[in-house]
Amino acid sequence: MRTIALVAGGLVMAGLGAGIVLAVSPKQLKQPTLAEAYQTIKSKQFVDLTHAFEPGIPHWKGFPDEKRETLYWYEPNVGKLGAGFWAEMFCHAGQWGTHVDPPAHFIKGLRTVDKLDLKEMILPLVVIDVHQKVAQNPDYTITMEDIKAWEAKHGLIPEGAFVAMRTDWSKRWPNAAAMQNKDSNGVAHYPGWSMEVLKYLYETRKITASGHEPTDTDPGIATSKDDYSLETYILKQNRYQIELLTNLDKVPEAGAVVVVSFPKPKNGSGFPARVFAILP
Template sequence: MQGRRVRATVLAALGLALAAVATASVRGRSEKVEQPPFWELLATLRGGRFIDLTHTFAPGIPHWGGVPDSTVETLYDFEPGGGTMGKGLLIHRYSLAGQWGTHVDPPAHFIKGLRTVDQIDVREMLLPLVVLDVHEAVAANADYTTTLDDVRAWERRHGPIPEGAFIALRTDWSKRWPDPAAMRNVDAQGVSHTPGWSREVLRYLLEDRKATAVGHETLDTDPGSATSRGDYGLEAYVLGRDRYQIEALASLDAVPEAGAIVVATFPRPRGGSGFPARVFAVAP
């Protein structure tokens, strides 16, 4: 008698479960399940163009002359004898200055006591991208520096620069990469002829338009005519405003002046003074 009651209970439970499955199946066919909103946003972004704004780095690439070249050591290799420590897998050891390749300069790079790389909030890495295009002026004059007229012309075309933007200076200088001599463009007197920012433009962007970060294709914020005499005042100004910058950007010619977003990412070394970055844009 007890066995029959147990079987009856099990069968009843099984019947309820099957009925629930059937009901859910019918409901699934009749009701559309909505995607979480951020997944829908991701689907929209994936419909855009992804533009990598990052140079690959390796020993011998263009870099600031005050730091040594990088080295790469193979610690483990798949083949016997290929690694200094073992075989069966691939592990490299990299030795490089923080300011290497496409890289981030945090405020502490120049200003003692301000934020280091690990203290930059991830919310500062996803930003509206404004491309200030002066490549034609640079083609005519390698020493060109930005003017407020350049910025005002951008705003006439696209409206006010949005607060919190990442402002990238397009000079097409990255097309000289990876030739160190072409990037430096030094004359017979040892003066570097490279374009750069101007203080009036940086002041407007950082103080009036509240930009979060700036970036450029050259190795320095300041034009070569200034850095050749040891003047890095504009970089000190940017970092002194507790903003970060990305140097040695690539492929800005593939990004629209307005309407794209930028993702500027980098590792999180404790107390870091700089580090190679991976930067990309998503454009309509």
Template sequence: MTRARMTPEPATVTEPPLWALHRKLIGMTVRTDLTHAFRPGQPHFPAFPDEKREMPFDMSRGDGFNVHRYTIVGQWGTHVDPPVHFVAGARPLDEIPVDEMILPLVVLDIAGRVAADPDAVPTLDDVAAWEARHGRIPQGSFVALRTGWSRRWPDPAAMANKDEAGLSHYPGWSAEVLRYLFEEAGVTAIGHEQTDTDPGLATSAGDFGLESYVLRRDRWQIELMANLDEVPEAGALIVATWPKPQGGSGFPARVFALHHEG
């Protein structure tokens, strides 16, 4: 007598809580990429060399796979600046914990003023207006400065916006707002659409005092962000990730936001 093989019924199990949370989160949010794709010839800090890209293995030449070799500076495209970028002995990239990479996202929007005046910077009135609408800026949050400048990407001349004297005119942060964010609100990190923390008139004079202030406070930042016009000024989460070079002083980052529609 041949005994029939019985296929066991799958066990009835409760969905793991984090899987259920993920399914719910994906179902109720939009994911917006805040990152520019980098490439040779893109806008960058003028003292840096351009990207060099080679293919030691190329399927079009008959190789079995494609491999690129990228030669870039760490501060390339949408990138992260850790404290060690300006402060000897400070935290490098591999010492920034993953706990700091998923944060509440606050967007300060001065794009309207920048459209009329490219040298515009945020003021404490902008912060007060944001807090009047949404409450105090959350401690431990990521604050992004929306200026509309990323619409100029990837045109290097438009990003630098130099006048006849060679001075750049682009927006940046202000000392009063950064002091409030770090010393009173207690934010973890900042980000912006333009090439630098400091406005163009300052960087044209070799003044990077605001970037130095941020990094000397053991905080980090993301530069050259994209698509901030597609996320709400309050209520979103930001995820900022990058490779983990030991002792690294900067690297291209992949940054995105999770938020509700509208």
């Protein structure tokens, strides 16, 4: 009979009765190959955190609606080159649907979409769930009490994480009026972040990125006054954010990995993104 144990930073295997003792340094422990890691990853559940976009979806008030044109269809068209395939032209703002906001979106001279590093696109996912508080108060902004409650339950928010705020606001999609939730005076009422929390996350916990379900980082009562100070703060840190996430109710608060992908327009100010979580 053999016993195996970790002792003083190494692996010790003792063969009882045979007098065999083998010490192995942690550096000698076999790391999984990429193929083995892939087999583990593909066995997990994947959750899409992205809305499909189309003309008419909720968007920032200053942007025009999306336009699409069919350039080629499967059947031949007189006067057009080619036949037998379908091709469309899409015309929309970079900040369209679930999208990435790079630092240069607000801060001249900082990184554009194409300058975001590949290692910033696969991150530990932290979900701060405040949806019940938002149900009671649509103007709710996340507090340090919410963050401390998460850390008391799961440990410190890891450096380099992607922190998403779950509000369940995405359940109003694609109803633009419901997303804006304006009162009789035209003031929007939807949840947002708070400066205290963002400073803690980006400066103390040193997270890589953050995301949310509403159209804006700042709450509706602020954006109704064209106050985007919270989004400005994030992008000024030379970090990116994702807006209009969905399905955060289908992922755990801790333990998942998020993959954030998007096209690479040269010197791009933003672009629709495809975001998904891999569950533990």
